[in-house]
Amino acid sequence: MYDLMRKLPIGIQTFEDIRRKNYLYVDKTALVWRMANMGKPYFLSRPRRFGKSLLLSTFESYFLGKKELLEYPVLHIDLNAEKYDKPEKLNEILSNHLTQWELKYGKGIDERTLSSRFGGVIRRACEQTGQQVVVLVDEYDKPLLQAINNLELLDDYRQTLKAFYGVLKSADRYLRFVFLTGVTKFSQVSVFSDLNQLNDISMKPPYATVCGITRQELVDTFTPELKNLSEANQLTFEETLQKMAATYDGYHFCEFAEGVFNPFSVLNSFDGCKFDSYWFQTGTPTFLVELLQKSEYDLRTLLSGIEVPVSSFAEYKMDVNNPIPLIYQSGYLTIKDYDREFQNYLLDFPNDEVRYGFMNFLVPFYTPMKNNDQGFYIGKFIQELRTGDYEAFLTRLEAFFAGIPYELNDQTERHYQVIFYLVFKLMGQFTEAEVRSSRGRADAVVKTPKYIYVFEFKLNGTAEEALKQIDEKGYLIPYKTDHREIVKAGVEFSAESWNLSRWLVEINQ
Template sequence: SLVLLIDEYDTPLTECLDDPKLFLQVRNYLSKFYSILKSNDTALRFLFITGITKFSKTNIFSALNNLTDISLSTEYGSLLGYTHKEVEEYFSKYLSCASETLKVEREELLNQLTAHYDGFCFEENAKQKVFAPWSLLHFFSSPERGLKDYWFESGGKPSVLAKYLQSHTLRDPMYYGKEKALALNILSGSSDVENLSDVGLLTQAGYLTIKRIQGTTAYVDYPNLEVRTAMAQLYLEQMLRGRTVEQIGAGNIAYLLANENAESVYHNLNHFLRGIDYRAYKDFKESSIQSFIQIYCAGAGLRARTEVHNNKGRSDLEVRSGFRHWVFEFKLVKDGESPEKKLREAEIQMKERSYGLSETHLEIKRMALVFSLKDREFVKWAEIL
């Protein structure tokens, strides 16, 4: 008897999404192939097929209609990754070695690994979380490198997503970092080539994962810091029209925040903002600035949070880099309004509401910035001591 394993069955189709005639030809070839399997099913002991997108109009599996879809099965929820228990049990020596190499307590290291590489959920009860094997194994092979981002390079931009982004845009950057809802049957059902959902596709591609289920609704978000960084990189590509931050004259924001002064950060943020395609983002709000800067920082691997609450209010953006904790307050000024007045408002607000002062173990850097809608850049700044 024959065991047949087919990985990424949909790749031949997603490679030609932009060519309907070729797509049809490939579909027909694949359909014939699966028809042959059906006619010889007595010779098959086991057939296992993986893929990202399940197309509904291709009729690829119309002949092979005895398949069992286990995509969201709770029984197989840990099939495609390592559980927390498995990591502790089977990688115990590697954890100890990495702990010694990085001079970090074993428990703290496991917490860091969980934040960076864990969190993927592939079952409909949203109870089982798993680590990404590729990233975790790469870390264990070279722990001296630290917690690097491996997922994006290993296939974090599959062809179906690349093709989709050629003719579609991601949601507005204001949606970055927010939990998203979609019908559970979108994840378990099939997709039309013409009507691929951005949230559904990002979930199938691994950028978003199931966080919780409420009735027939799935709430999805980024599984971990590594994927959050990869998503920010996708947004940056879109916002900068395919250019890198270096190509538009902006620097490594992680290095600048960790080592440079507030004035350098001010000028660098303006370099970044000037590189954004404003034809695609015309309606600026204060929340738009928050999202743009958040994505810029996240794309550099930093954990940037918007609307951070304390007992007196909420700051616009907070981000940690090295031994520094930066707190930003943004104000928008329209034509005819006084930038100086807006700057004073931001300064008073940051002082009275004690933004960021709870991070006593780090060097606190607080900065007020005024963005001009007319000039499309920051025109005033001040460092709050």
């Protein structure tokens, strides 16, 4: 094993700590210098735990004189720490910040509202120091996200933040630099309506890698850690890089820019010397699943990649019954391709950590499987197909559907199509499996070392018709030259019982 004494900054969000205590870090200071000297008001949207807080801390160190002889007054607002479940919670945390600054710069006797106090602090800080003020806001939208399903509370927070952030425009002559970060950019909650001069760099190519780790940065900075990881998992160095890329890479924040690795998962994989779902486990996307269910969004489209117009990225509109922009901005989907002619983006899961983490999280909402038995079911399905025991697989699948409780059974065809999608997509984590919904392709194909299974499911049709469709549509043609045994299965699915009712299987040598 290689040197394990190098310090990984897991959970460290203060740039000064990283530098003074000799933690490893990927140097982004060139981009920090560029932004600090080429503009003033910035906004950056990135998923949680992607380095936004550390980026703001780097700006703070820069403007406090850690890099220059000139020291600016810095007002740093962190909205991460509070649980926003009551109107007064937001008022309290903003007031607490203001009180600390007022102890240093004073308070006007007529400043009673949060916004007037904020404006007064900015003006006095500039006048007393002789330097323009730096304002850094970390997770500006945290209160809005926590209140997303409470419209009354959301409106209250919207009005408070609209007035508070609006001060940054009226106080422009006192400001040297402004940087706001968050997960989303909300529209029609009017938070930014008074702050319309913000430079939103969330999807601009020069800043696409300001948070996250590029492949080259990974190799240049963490080669000893990569070697430790490869030895611990009995992989070659190149195999480790490929596994890291498949598991943690793939985030694209601009259609023209290089992809990046999730920094939180990368550091934790080095620390634990294993591949795991580190980022996904730090937060549960319950509110996103609830939005999907409320909007009756077809999950099959989401799970196979979805094409959306460029307008989906400009902002998240609360009054539109479409959860996709928020799912993208939260980091569960990312840009995978771009159609220049029609200006449409292809969104998909960035990597295996998010893909299988998200699907596993969805399962209890749509099937009888609980979190603790998903692995059992999927494992049994795969074992049976690997050994050629297709009868056991189909029987288990029948028992699986029979176990769906009434409250999960909404008696719609789409619901059961989604369940098929989830089951086969989850099998893809361990074997080559794909499931389709478009015409002209088999419903599902599973490839194991010895067998290729081609499934066709018929709702209120016959198993004979399903087999005939496999032959007539040429579903087997792509596998004719394959050395493996081809198994085709025609399955009847009854709308009365909402279950498999009969199946026929034929083997093609």
